């Protein structure tokens with residue numbers, strides 16, 4: 341199958357490209373390289389450098405390739421920044437996706453969307469099911485929810501069938517440490533804690549007065565390898581059922597920030613100085629997934645998502661020489 345991977349030079353997208361190649365599919369990557377890296381994509385993979393906001397460029401990509409499906413990772417993904425620059429997030433995450441849908445209509449009818457648990461905001465019930473009330477607390481989360489709504493109507497009107505994959509916290513690296521997260525602006529706890537240890541600097545932790553057992557936020561970490569596999573399963577689902585749906589992709593377990601930092605210390609064998617700062621706006625105290633729908637319907641299996649595997653693979657990647 342020939343599959344367009346937007347954002348394929350980014351953190352999660354690069355793992356998708358690798359998994360598609362292993363599966364015998366032909367990925368084609370579209371990425372602006374604003375955040376991603378050319379070297380994250382193998383040289384023999386067809387690569388289009390350009391922006392989804394440039395509709396003529398998107399038209400050219402589709403004119404040159406008949407795609408069986410689109411996997412859409414390309415977006416801005418920093419919740420904090422989205423509260424300072426809302427227009428940047430609404431434009432890229434909605435208009436960029438709209439250009440893609442408009443060009444693909446009548447040509448490609450299967451679409452897999454990188455959604456997020458941020459669409460739920462602070463959930464009323466935990467673990468979070470797909471039916472949980474959607475009340476995003478950041479422009480980032482709102483932009484993803486709005487695009488889910490766009491997809492709903494493109495299914496009804498243009499028959500583009502989609503799967504919304506709502507990732508919890510993507511984390512980890514290749515088990516051999518050769519591929520991993522490489523963000524110039526890094527906001528995720530695991531890479532930041534590892535880098536603090538490697539650079540012998542204190543780690544800044546936001547908030548220690550949350551209503552959780554140790555006072556720090558609780559999150560669900562899902563290994564990128566398990567995420568990539570779930571996209572293949574979602575693609576099979578679209579081919580078999582030709583119907584749209586949404587799935588939570590999380591490990592189903594919640595770990596507090598302090599538990600994560602303990603694991604980073606254990607894996608590295610080093611100590612870590614923690615500097616506490618005030619809570620950040622829009623950080624729910626506790627969220628983790630009910631992943632039973634993805635397990636039952638897609639066959640999702642988060643087999644690499646135990647915290648030790650997540651942290652030790654990331655540590656191998658970040659401490660490579």
Ligand SMILES: NC(=O)c1ccc[n+]([C@@H]2O[C@H](COP(=O)([O-])OP(=O)(O)OC[C@H]3O[C@@H](n4cnc5c(N)ncnc54)[C@H](O)[C@@H]3O)[C@@H](O)[C@H]2O)c1
Pocket residue numbers: 346347348349350351352353370371372373374375376377390391392393412413414415416417432436454455456457506507508509510511523
């Ligand atoms: N990382 C997570 O924990 C997480 C959690 C939930 C959802 N997501 C979603 O998954 C997707 C991938 O996340 P990631 O962590 O790999 O992000 P990333 O920033 O590493 O990758 C996104 C890629 O898209 C590209 N891009 C962005 N806007 C573009 C545009 N207009 N045109 C062309 N290319 C563009 C960037 O250059 C980058 O390579 C995003 O949509 C994100 O919102 C990520």
